[in-house]
Amino acid sequence: MSAQIFLVAPADADIAAFAPILEGALASVPVSALFLPRGARSENAYKDFVKTVAPIAQSEGCAVLIEGEPGWVRTLGADGLHVFGSAKALPATREAAAALKPQMIVGAGPAASRHDAMGLGELDIDYVLFGPLEGALSAEARDMASWWAQTMEVPAVLSDPQADGETADAAGCEFLAVGESVWKAPQGAAIALSEIAQRLETL
Amino acid sequence: MPKRLASAIAALILASTAATATLAQTEDARAISEDIFGSKTPPDEAYGAFQRGYYLTALALALPRAEKGDPAAQTLIGEIYARGLGVAENVARASGWYALASKNGDMMGTFELALLYQDGRGVPKSREKAAELFKKAADAGYMPAKYNLAMLYVEGVYVEPNMTKAAELLKEAADSGMPEAQYDYGVLLMEGAGAAPNPKEGAHQIGLAADQGLPAAQVEYATMLYLGKGVEKNLPEAVKWYRKAAMAGNAVAQNRYAKLLAVGEGVDLDLQEAAMWRSLAKRQGLNDPTLDKLLVSIPADELAQAENRARYWPGEPPTTTADAGEPAKAP
Numbered sequence: 001m002s003a004q005i006f007l008v009a010p011a012d013a014d015i016a017a018f019a020p021i022l023e024g025a026l027a028s029v030p031v032s033a034l035f036l037p038r039g040a041r042s043e044n045a046y047k048d049f050v051k052t053v054a055p056i057a058q059s060e061g062c063a064v065l066i067e068g069e070p071g072w073v074r075t076l077g078a079d080g081l082h083v084f085g086s087a088k089a090l091p092a093t094r095e096a097a098a099a100l101k102p103q104m105i106v107g108a109g110p111a112a113s114r115h116d117a118m119g120l121g122e123l124d125i126d127y128v129l130f131g132p133l134e135g136a137l138s139a140e141a142r143d144m145a146s147w148w149a150q151t152m153e154v155p156a157v158l159s160d161p162q163a164d165g166e167t168a169d170a171a172g173c174e175f176l177a178v179g180e181s182v183w184k185a186p187q188g189a190a191i192a193l194s195e196i197a198q199r200l201e202t203l
Numbered sequence: 204m205p206k207r208l209a210s211a212i213a214a215l216i217l218a219s220t221a222a223t224a225t226l227a228q229t230e231d232a233r234a235i236s237e238d239i240f241g242s243k244t245p246p247d248e249a250y251g252a253f254q255r256g257y258y259l260t261a262l263a264l265a266l267p268r269a270e271k272g273d274p275a276a277q278t279l280i281g282e283i284y285a286r287g288l289g290v291a292e293n294v295a296r297a298s299g300w301y302a303l304a305s306k307n308g309d310m311m312g313t314f315e316l317a318l319l320y321q322d323g324r325g326v327p328k329s330r331e332k333a334a335e336l337f338k339k340a341a342d343a344g345y346m347p348a349k350y351n352l353a354m355l356y357v358e359g360v361y362v363e364p365n366m367t368k369a370a371e372l373l374k375e376a377a378d379s380g381m382p383e384a385q386y387d388y389g390v391l392l393m394e395g396a397g398a399a400p401n402p403k404e405g406a407h408q409i410g411l412a413a414d415q416g417l418p419a420a421q422v423e424y425a426t427m428l429y430l431g432k433g434v435e436k437n438l439p440e441a442v443k444w445y446r447k448a449a450m451a452g453n454a455v456a457q458n459r460y461a462k463l464l465a466v467g468e469g470v471d472l473d474l475q476e477a478a479m480w481r482s483l484a485k486r487q488g489l490n491d492p493t494l495d496k497l498l499v500s501i502p503a504d505e506l507a508q509a510e511n512r513a514r515y516w517p518g519e520p521p522t523t524t525a526d527a528g529e530p531a532k533a534p
Contacts, residue, residue, distance in 0.1 A: 113270045114303070118296050147306070151299040 002200045003170030004032040005193070006157050007062075008133050008179030011039030015052050021189050022053065025182065026060040028190040029197040032175065033063045033105075035082055037133065043068075050076045063105060070099035080105025080126070086112035090119055097123050110159065114144055121154040127175065128152075131159035134180055146171040165195025169203060176200060249279055258289030269300065274309035277301070281315060285325075294325030305336065310343035317348065334361035341372065350376040350384045366397030374398075377408055386412035386420040393433060406433030413444055421448035422456045429469075438469030449480060450517070454487035458494060465497040474501045478509035483516055 007025070009018065025031075034057040038046045046068070054064040054077050063079040066072060073081050081100060083093045086109070093108040100106050101124065109129025111117035121128050130145035131137045137160040145158040149172040158170050159177035164185070170176040178196055185192030249264035262283050268276035277300045283290060285297035298319050304312025317336035320329045334355050340348030349372045355362045356369035370391055376384030389408030392401045406427050412420030425444035428437045442463055448456030457480045463470055464477035478501055481494050501509075511520050 113266075114299070115266055115270065118299060122293075122296070147299070147303055151302045152295070 002203060003173060003176045005029065005197060005200070006159075006175040006177040007031045007034045007182070007193075008159065008161075008177050009034060009036045009053070010179065010183050011037040011134075013049070013183075015049055019052065019056060021183070023056055024188075024190040025193045026057060026062055028194045031057075031060070031062045031193075033065055033079075035065045035133075035177070036067070036078075038067045047072070047076055050078060054078055065105060065107065070096045073100055073104050080107065082106075082129070083108040086110065086116040087119065090123070093120055093123050093125060097125055101125075107157065109157070110141070111144070111148075114147070117144065117148055118152075121148075121152055125154065127155045127157045129157045129159060129177065130173070131177070132161060133159055133177070134161050136162055142171050145173050149173045163196055164192065165199050168196040168199045170200065247275070249276055253279060253283070253288075258283055262290065269303070272303075272307055274304040274307035274312060277304035277307065278309050278312035278315065281312060285315065285319075294319065296325075298325040305339070308343070310340045310345040310348065313340040313343070314345055314348045314351075317351070330361045338362070346376045346379040346381055346384070349373075350381055350387075353384070353387070366391075368397075370397030377411075380415075382412040382415035382417040382420065385409070385415070386417055386423070389420070390423070402433035410434070413447075416451070418448040418451045418453040418456065421445075421451070422453055422459070425456070425459070442469040449483075452487075454484045454489040457481075457484035457487075458489050458491050462491075462494050462497060465494065474498060475505045475509045475512075477501075478506050479512045479516065482510050482513035486513070 009022070022034075026034075034053075036050055036053060041049065050064070050066050057064050058079070065080045065082045066076060066078045067082055067084060070081055072078070081096050081104065083089045083096055083106070085092070089108050093106065096106045106125045107127040107129060108120045108123070108125055109117070110131055110133075111120060111128055117128050117130070128148060130148065131141040137158075142158065145156050149156045155175065156173035157175040157177050158173040160168065161178070161180035163169075163176065163178045164181055168176060168178070176196075178193070182189050182192045182196070249261045249268065252258075252264060253261035262280060265276040265279045269280050281297040281300035281304060282288070284293045284300065286292065298316060301312045301316035301319065305316050313336050317333045317340060319326050320336060321333035322328065334352075337348050337352045337355060341352040352362070353369040353372035353376065356365045356372070359365070370388070373384050373388040373391060377388040385408045389405045389412065391397055392405030392408065394400065406424070409420050409424045409427065413424040421444045425441045425448065427433050428441035428444065430436070442460070445456045445460040445463065449460040461477040461480035461484065464473045464480065466472065478498055481491075481498060484491070514520065
């Protein structure tokens, strides 16, 4: 089975400009999950952003993951929480899993080491994230994710912010996280995303 | 199928030190080898800590190396988690490290992972996967894996049945000194399965395994000495080996030793001693009407004493004279 797409929204997306682009992208290919990083937004601005964007994604059958307090997931109408960090994310991830599972999704990462990944994976969460959400994916992070996918039962999300229709490769992981390259693509997000989706199907 | 975990761990430690070309099994050995050879390669500090029982130190030292892809460190961490040494036992986590070590070509890691798949510990049970990994570790030259692979060829379910291959692998493992392999190879030679029958060599191999303390081999070897099969008949020697295995808790050996004592064959007749060993064998579920017949004439007080001794075996029952409440009975 080919890897599913885990889309990462820009950390500085402006609601009005982003909504139509997202709509187009989600209409072009099936996307399993959309993660909305908080970035430098204020709490209120972020909450407004989530409230506007979540229904767009959910109408396309895409789960919406947010960043922040576990309590925000239900109040903002999201589907789950992503806890950022590696070893330091353990307590927050445990708390989030206790508060939200099994109805809601909880994921964590990016894992900085295999040891950290195993610590996170044992918290009964839905996925462990590997690789950065911005910039270049290192070979080490790719190897780590691939090993995780082969060995562990908790699904792996491999983030390759620079993936495109030529290079996208989930390395055996259940999900490939993309974003940066999609939003910056000269051919437009919808086309860039469908190129990645096609590439994943051929692997 | 026997699990080779204990010897695998010993081999793991051996191989890790062998890899650095020193046999630094103990601090002394290391000091000596450093004196003689000079310290050309730094000692493996993680293994050093592991061997001294400082498991958390070993883990802390091995983790950064393991993250960078050092297969020996990865196997070491697998070992720490699989056995719960200084950490909570976590076989799933161990399997992850073993898998990584295996991928990086570590034969011990491959072997340990095979055992986990074979038993379904920390990973979904898969005998097929286990067989594949045993093959891989055997091909890399790991003797316990050769032994396990040989057993798979005998079983003939997860690899194609092949007694010749089984015999070849067992011979290799036996020659490396593994008692289980010596025993099984010996049995195979006695029966002429997968190799030309050679009772003399078979008996020799089983004798080697007996010498190494494998109770099943001791029983077999004793029987061969008793029958003069592959070796010259030698009753006192047969008694010696039955007794050894009986002392080690082997029920068959206890039963046979009891019989020899009951009829005074190869050993002085001693009904009380015989009854004690019968009692110990019975306790393990081995009932033997033939032995019961041999002991039918034992006096009641002898029998009572024998059973009392069995109750305290391998210790001694408390002496009645030590008990001030009851007067000591005259014998």
